[in-house]
Every structure is written in C-alpha cells, then in structure tokens.
Amino acid sequence: MSNVLVFIEGANSELKNSTKELLSVAKSSGATVSAIALGPEAKAYADKAAHYGVSKTFICSDQQFENYNPDLFVPAVTDLIKQSGANIVLASSSSLGKDLFPRVAAKLDSGFVSDCTDVQINGDDVTVKKPLYAGKCSADVKFDNSAIKIVLMRANQLKISEADSSLSSEVVESNPQAPDLKTLIKDIVKSTSEKVDLTEANIIVAGGRGMKEAGHFKLLEELADVLGATVGASRAVCDAGWVPHSMQVGQTGKTVAPNLYIACGISGAIQHLAGMSSSKVIVAINNDPEAPIFQKSTYGIVGDLFDIVPKLTEEFKKVL
Amino acid sequence: MKIFVCVKQVPDTETKIQLNSDGSSIETTNVKWVVNPYDEFAIEEALNLKTKNAGSTVTIVSMGPKSRVTDAVRTALAMGADDGIIINCEEEQDLFTTAKALADTIKAEGEASIIFAGKLAIDGNGAGLPQVMAEYLGLPHATVISTFEDQGGKYVVQRETESGSTKTYELTGPCVLSANKGLNTPRYASLPGIMKAKKKPIKDVEFSSLNIPSTFKKLTYSNLTLPPQKPSVKMIDGEAGAQANQLVDLLKNEAKVL
Ligand SMILES: Cc1cc2nc3c(=O)[nH]c(=O)nc-3n(C[C@H](O)[C@H](O)[C@H](O)COP(=O)(O)OP(=O)(O)OC[C@H]3O[C@@H](n4cnc5c(N)ncnc54)[C@H](O)[C@@H]3O)c2cc1C
Numbered sequence: 208m209s210n211v212l213v214f215i216e217g218a219n220s221e222l223k224n225s226t227k228e229l230l231s232v233a234k235s236s237g238a239t240v241s242a243i244a245l246g247p248e249a250k251a252y253a254d255k256a257a258h259y260g261v262s263k264t265f266i267c268s269d270q271q272f273e274n275y276n277p278d279l280f281v282p283a284v285t286d287l288i289k290q291s292g293a294n295i296v297l298a299s300s301s302s303l304g305k306d307l308f309p310r311v312a313a314k315l316d317s318g319f320v321s322d323c324t325d326v327q328i329n330g331d332d333v334t335v336k337k338p339l340y341a342g343k344c345s346a347d348v349k350f351d352n353s354a355i356k357i358v359l360m361r362a363n364q365l366k367i368s369e370a371d372s373s374l375s376s377e378v379v380e381s382n383p384q385a386p387d388l389k390t391l392i393k394d395i396v397k398s399t400s401e402k403v404d405l406t407e408a409n410i411i412v413a414g415g416r417g418m419k420e421a422g423h424f425k426l427l428e429e430l431a432d433v434l435g436a437t438v439g440a441s442r443a444v445c446d447a448g449w450v451p452h453s454m455q456v457g458q459t460g461k462t463v464a465p466n467l468y469i470a471c472g473i474s475g476a477i478q479h480l481a482g483m484s485s486s487k488v489i490v491a492i493n494n495d496p497e498a499p500i501f502q503k504s505t506y507g508i509v510g511d512l513f514d515i516v517p518k519l520t521e522e523f524k525k526v527l
Numbered sequence: 528m529k530i531f532v533c534v535k536q537v538p539d540t541e542t543k544i545q546l547n548s549d550g551s552s553i554e555t556t557n558v559k560w561v562v563n564p565y566d567e568f569a570i571e572e573a574l575n576l577k578t579k580n581a582g583s584t585v586t587i588v589s590m591g592p593k594s595r596v597t598d599a600v601r602t603a604l605a606m607g608a609d610d611g612i613i614i615n616c617e618e619e620q621d622l623f624t625t626a627k628a629l630a631d632t633i634k635a636e637g638e639a640s641i642i643f644a645g646k647l648a649i650d651g652n653g654a655g656l657p658q659v660m661a662e663y664l665g666l667p668h669a670t671v672i673s674t675f676e677d678q679g680g681k682y683v684v685q686r687e688t689e690s691g692s693t694k695t696y697e698l699t700g701p702c703v704l705s706a707n708k709g710l711n712t713p714r715y716a717s718l719p720g721i722m723k724a725k726k727k728p729i730k731d732v733e734f735s736s737l738n739i740p741s742t743f744k745k746l747t748y749s750n751l752t753l754p755p756q757k758p759s760v761k762m763i764d765g766e767a768g769a770q771a772n773q774l775v776d777l778l779k780n781e782a783k784v785l
Contacts, residue, residue, distance in 0.1 A: 218690075274694065275694070276696070277658075277667070277668060277669070278667055281662075301688075301689060302671060302686075302687075302688045302689050303688070305654045305655065305670070306658065306670045306671070308655075309622075309653075309654070309655025309656075309658040309659050310655075310658040310659065310661065310662045310668070312623075312655075312659070312745070313623070313626075313658070313659040313662035313663065314662060316742075317745065318621075318623065318745025318746050319655060319745075320746065321652070321653060321654050321655060322652055322654070337652065338652060339650065339651060339652055339748075339751070340538065340542075340544050340553065340649070340650055340652075341540060341649055341652070342754065343543075343544040343753070343754075344544050344546065344553070344751050344752060344753050344754070345751070345752055345754070346748040346749065346750060346751045346752075347748070347749050347750040348746055348747070348748055348749075349746070349747045349749070350745060350746060350747075351744050351745055351746065351747055352741075352742045352743075352744060352745055353745050389667040389698060389699045389702070390667045390669065390696055390697070390698050390699075391696065391697045392694060392695070392696060393683065393695040393696065393697050394694070394695035395692065395693070395694050395695070396692060396693045396694075397690075397692045398690050398691030398692045404689045404690050405689065406689050407689075410784075434785075451691065452673075452687075452708075452709055453687055453689075453691040458540060458649060459564065459565075459708045460708075461689065466784045467778065467782075467784045467785075477540060477541060478540055481540075484754070485754075487782075487784065488778070488782045488784050490774065490778070491760075501760050501762075502760065503757065504760045505757070505758075505760065505761065505782065506760065506761050506762075506763060506774055506777060506778075506782075507760045507761070507762045507763065508762075508763050508770050508774060509762065509764075510767055510770060511767075514767040515767050515770060515771055518767050518768050518770075518771035518772075519771040519774065519775070521771070522771045522772050522774075522775040523775055523785075525775075526775055526779055526785070527785065
C-alpha cells in the first residue's frame, strides 16, 4: 500500500485551507497518511492534521524553523521524507513549496510537478494535471525514475473533507543539526493585512484601470468586506502604483482559482486571464461591451462600475 | 566576476496554442519565439552587476534547437552580454535533464561567481529549474527575488511571499538566483547593440556530448488538452440597481457560490 506524506502549512495555529485539501485527498486515496510540520507551532498543526486522518506527524518545533530558509529546510525536509518511508509527497504550490521542493526532489533523485490542478492516486501510481502555456492548455504528467513522487497542488482545487476532532495521531519530534548556513535571513517585514491570501481566497474582487485612481479601490474594499473576499488587481494598476504588486493577478502575478471572481474595470488581456480563468464563476463589470473579459465570464454587466459596485455592495448586504 | 544567465526561448504570450496530433506537445509551426519574460529581468540584473564590477563577463547559456534558440541568445547579447553558449538539443527535455545539462555546461567553464535565471518559464510553468540546478552545483539559491544588492561576495536579496510579507536573505556566493518581475526594468537592445551582437562569440555544445544519464528524466507529459469551452456569458441588462439585484440573485440561486 502506498504511503502519502503531506507537507503542512499553517498560520496562527490554523492549517491553511490548501493543506486541508491535501490531507483530504490523501486520506480518500486509501493510503496511509503521514505529515510533516515545521516551526514552533508544529505540534498544534500535527494535532489539527490528525483530525483529517493522519496517523503520524514528523515535526521539528525548533525556533529556527519559524521562518523559511532554504538552506535549513531542504536538508531537514529531505531527511524527514526518508525517515517517513513515504513514496508520495503532497505539498502546496505556494511560494514556500515551489522554492523548497524542487531542490528536495533533486536531493532525492526524484521528480516534482508544481502548480497541479488535479491529482489521481492509484496505489503507487500518480498522475497529475498541470496547466501549461499560461493556462492555454493542460497536460497529464507522470513520473519516471522517481522513487518518491512530489506533487505541488494549486490551492482551491480539491474538496476538503469533514474534520473529526476525536481523532489523534502519533507525533515524532526530531531536532536536526543546523547545517553550515550559506543563506541567512536578515529581515522580515510582515504584511499588515488581515485578509486571506489571494491564492487561498474563496472570493476575489479585482480592479483594473477602469477604477481610474488609487482612492477608488475603497469601493472594492467595501464590497470585499461584505463578501469576506480579498481584493486583487490587474498589472496596469499595480504598475501605476495604485496598489502593491502583491495584489497582481495574472501571468506575472498570482494564479488564483476562487469560487467567485468579480472583475471591475478590467479589460481581460490574455496575461490577466492566465491568472484567473480557472475561477469557478467569473463576473465582469465593464462599460465597454466589446471588452474581451466578457468572453471568459459567467455573468456580465455592461455599465459604469461606479454606479454598479456600490449598488452591488448594498444588494449583497441584504442577502448575507 | 564570471556571471552566467540561463535563458529559455518560449512562445510569445500572445501566441494561440494549437496541439499536435498525438497531444504530446504543441504545434510550433506558427509560433513566434521570444526570450522568456522573466529571463529578461535576469539578464538586466547581470548586466547591472557587470557594470559595477570592471572586468566582469556575462555569459548567456541556453538549451534548445540551435537553429531556433540562436535568436534568443543574440537578443541577450544585443542587450549587452559578452558571449553565449548554446546546448544544441532538438528534442524537448524535462526540467531535471535541462537543469543537469546547464549545470554541467556552466561547471565546465570554470567557477561561476553568480548564476541568474528567471523565476519561471512561461511555457512549461515549472518554477523549479534554478533550484534543481543549484542542487546539482552544490550552491545556495534564492528564488523569486525582487531586489538584489552585491555586498562583495555576499548578496542580499528580497523575496515576497503570497501573504505580502517580504523576507530579506543574505547569500554567500557563488549562488543561483531566480528573478521576479519588478527586480528592474529590462533595457531594449539598441541598434549598435544589435550590430555588435552579431560578432560576439557563441559556443556550441552538443547535448549528446554531455552524456547525461537517462535516469535524470523524471517527467512525461501526455494528453495535452485545451481548456473546456465555457458556456457563453449571461449578460444582465437594465439599470444599475436592477442589474445588481439580479446578479446577486443569480450568484445565490443559480451559481450557488455565496
Ligand atoms: C509579458 C507580459 C506579462 C503581463 N502580465 C500581466 C499580469 O500578470 N496581470 C495583468 O493583469 N496584466 C499583465 N500584463 C498586462 C496586460 O497585457 C494588460 O495590459 C493589463 O492586464 C491591462 O490591465 P487593465 O485591464 O486593468 O487595463 P485596461 O486594459 O486599460 O482596461 C481597463 C478596462 O476598464 C474599463 N473601464 C474604464 N472605465 C470604466 C468604468 N467607469 N466602468 C467600468 N469599466 C470601465 C475599460 O472599458 C477597459 O476594458 C502583462 C503584459 C505582458 C506583455
């Protein structure tokens, strides 16, 4: 039987939704599921992971694992994977996952696939789906010459199963030796935003050049507050400095796949679509009936966003 | 300093993708090929570093069919790089084999001071080649960097994470760095630059001569498919208030996403 290992990511003692997705798919494959958690909150994460059917979690709760440093994480995670005996590893295609696992894969002489939108686990056999050419097509990918198969999943792709808080699991603590570090963390500036990451958000309200100026993003924030959504943006407005680059959706920004994406004053350039076209439901609000965004949308409203958006906020307030 | 930049030639972002008959790859006949956009940031940063360090060289390394990728290498030379190396390989290789070929080729040139690459190739969407190459070379790495500073053999870079936090790392060189958008503004090749580039040396390496074991191949792609056709858009008419009301109703009762 196969042994699936899930790499846990969390924040503020809570598992990320993307991690819950991985735990759920691992369990439903019928495999034995173990997990890895690093950092001072590792034990709390291990306890939460147990609720999804993890039987054993390998943790390093040392303070030095609080912040990601590839020099430290690569050898530690490689060793834990070996120790676990796993032949399949599932992790999020997050900024940490994408930095860490390619190198871990190389160390293990095994393959990884990033940004997967689906994973099929049949015993030891793994097939993943991965978008290519900025989402213009996708391919099935299989592993060769890989004793361990590492799959990095895009967030919001898989169903989260019900947690069972009566379950608990074995926790194995290890304290790896700190290697001779060639990379040091000099500074960390935490974002002040309390909002859910764009890549994890269930609902995104995004603004483009049609917003006309930085101050008008307030309209989108008001709408987002009612919806519990995160605000995103097109490159044009990030480049103009109206909002930070971390809010950019698209080929050179973030890839998102929320349940609902509301595009306000965004024309729908191919590079923007590359980052959001796999959203489940897309709403476009644009005063140009010819805007390409409408072709990719589920619902479209031709009109002035400065009229529509405030009314939309009011209407949502009534039903939510 | 001996500075290297890994450059991939990719289909232009505006290219309409068509699949080949067995779904194993794309049809490349009508593709316009360009330098991978993220690699342009890598080239620009390398050129800036060279300017600040007299006597430095910038070498472009690219793998692919020579007849095609020469254009991409010439573009980088026209921006100001000194010379190029093309690993001639007609068949597409996976990320691991490519990383190994680049690592071996760079190693054969003597010790690199620093190696730049883009954070991601927009065709294969792998986002891992620089890290894998760093592992094969035994060098530290940092990816998706948005700032870079040379502090004499120590390199200070910043990297943003999805939550909007920024981490600053200091790496002891030599190292491998992958560039994000925003690292700099890549220059355009000037006309004199383009003329000069024609005379700059490009070295040829045959992929087969590197003797990379076939076990480096880790991935097989198949069954390429175009995204399913979306049902056509439902337009909501009327005045603003009615439109908003109807949209909320549809999202709640038809799409059921609230
Ligand atoms: C290599 C490369 C990478 C790129 N990467 C990205 C990326 O990651 N993300 C990205 O977004 N872009 C990216 N771009 C840029 C992209 O090509 C577009 O330029 C950009 O997406 C346009 O942003 P926009 O839709 O906000 O602006 P515009 O195209 O100017 O569209 C503004 C829209 O607002 C509408 N509008 C104006 N006023 C109103 C109003 N009052 N009410 C309603 N609607 C209104 C207009 O009709 C128009 O459709 C990239 C480009 C390149 C070349």
